[in-house]
Amino acid sequence: MTTTQVGSPSGAPAEPPRRGLGHVAPRHDVEGFVGSFMRELNYGQGVSLTRSSLNDRYLALARTVRHHLQSRWMAALAQQADDQAKTVCYLSAEFLLGRQLDNAILASDLDDVVEEGLGQLGLSLSTLRAQEIEPGLGNGGLGRLAACFIDSLATMSVPCVGYGIRYEYGIFRQSFEDGWQREDTDPWLALGNPWEFPHPEHAVTVNFGGTTEHYEDEDGATRTRWLPDWDVQGVPYNYMVPGFRNGRVNTLRLWSAKATRGFNLNSFNAGDYVDAVRAETFAEKISMVLYPEDSTPQGKELRLQQQYFFVACSVHNFINQVLPSDFDLHKLPDRVIFQLNDTHPVIAVPELMRVLVDEKGFDWDEAWTITQQCFAYTCHTLLPEALEEWSIELMGRLLPRHLEIIRRIDEEFRAEVAAAFPGDEAMPRRMAIVGDHTVRMAHLATVAGSKVNGVAELHSQLLRDKVLPDFSALWPEKFTNVTNGVTPRRFLRLANRNLSSLITEAIGPGWVTDLDRLRELEPFADDPAFRERFREVKRLNKATLARTLQSRNGIEMPTTGIVDIMVKRLHEYKRQTLKVLHIVSLYEGVVSGRLAVEDVTPRVFAFGAKAAPGYAMAKQIIGLINAVGATVNADPRLDGRLTVVFPPNYDVTLAEKLIPAADLSEQISLAGKEASGTGNMKLALNGALTIGTDDGANIEIRRLVGDENFFLFGLLEPQVEELLAKGYDPASYAAADPRLTSALDLIASGAFTGGDASVFSGLVDNLLHHDRFLALADFSAYMEAQDRVDAAYADPEGWTRSAVLNVARCGFFSSDRAMREYIDKIWHAQPVVTSL
Numbered sequence: 001m002t003t004t005q006v007g008s009p010s011g012a013p014a015e016p017p018r019r020g021l022g023h024v025a026p027r028h029d030v031e032g033f034v035g036s037f038m039r040e041l042n043y044g045q046g047v048s049l050t051r052s053s054l055n056d057r058y059l060a061l062a063r064t065v066r067h068h069l070q071s072r073w074m075a076a077l078a079q080q081a082d083d084q085a086k087t088v089c090y091l092s093a094e095f096l097l098g099r100q101l102d103n104a105i106l107a108s109d110l111d112d113v114v115e116e117g118l119g120q121l122g123l124s125l126s127t128l129r130a131q132e133i134e135p136g137l138g139n140g141g142l143g144r145l146a147a148c149f150i151d152s153l154a155t156m157s158v159p160c161v162g163y164g165i166r167y168e169y170g171i172f173r174q175s176f177e178d179g180w181q182r183e184d185t186d187p188w189l190a191l192g193n194p195w196e197f198p199h200p201e202h203a204v205t206v207n208f209g210g211t212t213e214h215y216e217d218e219d220g221a222t223r224t225r226w227l228p229d230w231d232v233q234g235v236p237y238n239y240m241v242p243g244f245r246n247g248r249v250n251t252l253r254l255w256s257a258k259a260t261r262g263f264n265l266n267s268f269n270a271g272d273y274v275d276a277v278r279a280e281t282f283a284e285k286i287s288m289v290l291y292p293e294d295s296t297p298q299g300k301e302l303r304l305q306q307q308y309f310f311v312a313c314s315v316h317n318f319i320n321q322v323l324p325s326d327f328d329l330h331k332l333p334d335r336v337i338f339q340l341n342d343t344h345p346v347i348a349v350p351e352l353m354r355v356l357v358d359e360k361g362f363d364w365d366e367a368w369t370i371t372q373q374c375f376a377y378t379c380h381t382l383l384p385e386a387l388e389e390w391s392i393e394l395m396g397r398l399l400p401r402h403l404e405i406i407r408r409i410d411e412e413f414r415a416e417v418a419a420a421f422p423g424d425e426a427m428p429r430r431m432a433i434v435g436d437h438t439v440r441m442a443h444l445a446t447v448a449g450s451k452v453n454g455v456a457e458l459h460s461q462l463l464r465d466k467v468l469p470d471f472s473a474l475w476p477e478k479f480t481n482v483t484n485g486v487t488p489r490r491f492l493r494l495a496n497r498n499l500s501s502l503i504t505e506a507i508g509p510g511w512v513t514d515l516d517r518l519r520e521l522e523p524f525a526d527d528p529a530f531r532e533r534f535r536e537v538k539r540l541n542k543a544t545l546a547r548t549l550q551s552r553n554g555i556e557m558p559t560t561g562i563v564d565i566m567v568k569r570l571h572e573y574k575r576q577t578l579k580v581l582h583i584v585s586l587y588e589g590v591v592s593g594r595l596a597v598e599d600v601t602p603r604v605f606a607f608g609a610k611a612a613p614g615y616a617m618a619k620q621i622i623g624l625i626n627a628v629g630a631t632v633n634a635d636p637r638l639d640g641r642l643t644v645v646f647p648p649n650y651d652v653t654l655a656e657k658l659i660p661a662a663d664l665s666e667q668i669s670l671a672g673k674e675a676s677g678t679g680n681m682k683l684a685l686n687g688a689l690t691i692g693t694d695d696g697a698n699i700e701i702r703r704l705v706g707d708e709n710f711f712l713f714g715l716l717e718p719q720v721e722e723l724l725a726k727g728y729d730p731a732s733y734a735a736a737d738p739r740l741t742s743a744l745d746l747i748a749s750g751a752f753t754g755g756d757a758s759v760f761s762g763l764v765d766n767l768l769h770h771d772r773f774l775a776l777a778d779f780s781a782y783m784e785a786q787d788r789v790d791a792a793y794a795d796p797e798g799w800t801r802s803a804v805l806n807v808a809r810c811g812f813f814s815s816d817r818a819m820r821e822y823i824d825k826i827w828h829a830q831p832v833v834t835s836l
Ligand SMILES: *Cc1c(COP(=O)(O)O)cnc(C)c1O
Pocket: 139, 140, 141, 144, 567, 568, 569, 650, 651, 652, 655, 676, 677, 678, 679, 680, 682
């Protein structure tokens, strides 16, 4: 086995074999492409070019491009089986992939061929590209991180299988009605999905419910078996995860629930036919819909079913279908690491124990030693309400054997704690996995995991000190940090082709797989000609965004002034309200005469945010942003200087349009609440300057780009703790800053709701009396920082210099670097070169 580094040969793609491993490779030229596209259209879709719909053409194009990856995929899989390399099994309830077509074209180096081939047929790539519906199989940062990680592992030639759920309906589609969020389902599969390969012949049976029973085996040992009372089939759908021009293609395997034949349907008579069919739809509900809660688990039964469903399928698939049939499971830790993306897949721990002990006949201690080496856990939060717990009653009813296993793990663990801290009786109780009424999944993950990591330096520190302090006292070496990253392929190379070309012209193309090389841009920050071209890129990207918003939503967006962007899920801790208060304060200032309109720096405030459908306050905040926007945009006294745009349905596709156009990135969470953020990284890499609190990865961004290229404001995490301890009195902040009083009064007066003062009274009342996230405490500092932004923007050369330095110094935030750290600190996996 040979190893390679990221950044290894990225020039010409390796030629796949034309014959050999049981497949033929497609031709990598225009003529070959056109022939292949026409065959897909005529025989795949069954239409001629003239009669074909846009969707026919898109599907034909997708399948044509897909051929180029498929032959490599087969080679990679064959190679991996031969090499017996350690595989990273990334278990995640969410993968927020974004559109596939452009990434596949980029990875297989087909840009020119596709463009020219389609041109010969009189078709346009950009029109066909727009036909793709993104798979919205995630809520936000956590799901997008999983997508970035599997992209990087493929690019680094590290064997990886991403395991997740093929939700029939992804994250809801958001629209606005009178400014209020409306949710519609996301039937993303309706027009066909050319990127997936179903394998019903490899379906896995997953059991639920019932009881357990003890029995004696032939050797007289007491063993346990689970007598479930219902089951469901998991059908795998495979997706290709191509590396960037390295001949490597990994697999993402998403599971879809199907009713089991023969469970109820076999025994029906005429009378219970309808019941039997209902049972089928019941089973299939498991993978029907993604839960739209971002960071507030609801403890719903169906959610636990989803978690166990995908994890049981994945563990079974890896052990019985990926590993060779004669594999000695004592060596399992040499061949696999199951990475737990938050607590959602933690039920995999008792599942692996059950498989080893009940099915494979291992004794308990042996199985536990193996299991502990096979898992590692990534924690994604600091909010106590986001730590998943399941009621013991529900767990016992749905997964009785797993509850028994968890109880035994818990008993042995508490004995270990008692021995390590003799005399401290509170400690084992605090650390218990099984509490009075619930099973604490984060504790189970920490006990079982070989490593536990946070996702930014501050977050990992707070995880040790505040969230899991007892565990870090017991096992300090278990805790580590890996700061998140984003894939430069999607978020720079594809999303910002203008900037990519400029960078490549300056420093060559190597940065795409070795993002630290962006450092070589630093000297260009002092080159006026380069800065002018950098500004031209921003202008072009703003114009593209304006066109997109116009055609997508009929939104008018000015292309001059600061493009000030806040895009992320709507949550009180992220503090979109602070942003709104800034806008309202500027508006109020002009209307009241406190500010001269000519002194207001022109800005476009762009928001993108979905609120969890059950999160009333978040939906109020969306209503407020839209109400303020409607009023501000229409008021002639502002002379068009302030514009609020809030395109609905923020998703990866929209992110790819908004981010390249940004001048200013709003990262204004309350210090100590945002685990890392990745939107902050995407924006900085695209040349936006950050206005941000000392939170999450903002801290690392600021350290890298330098204080003078970052607008820091707000309370520090220890100050937040101190303030909360002594008692936060929001009204005192309002009283101390007349701009804040006026802004709150204006909202409360009904000025944005046609005079109806009741609409946002709850929201204002919350800010003034309850807000756990201290928005008012940071208001004055935020306003002062925004003044610094305006002053800096008034000097275009200085601003551009800072923007270029942000790009040059943020190479660290590549997900390739994050993957390298997981490999070195946690997984100890090795890249495999696919020999083609
Ligand atoms: C990157 C990304 C996120 C995460 O944004 P944060 O600002 O880190 O919360 C959420 N949604 C989408 C669509 C993204 O691309």
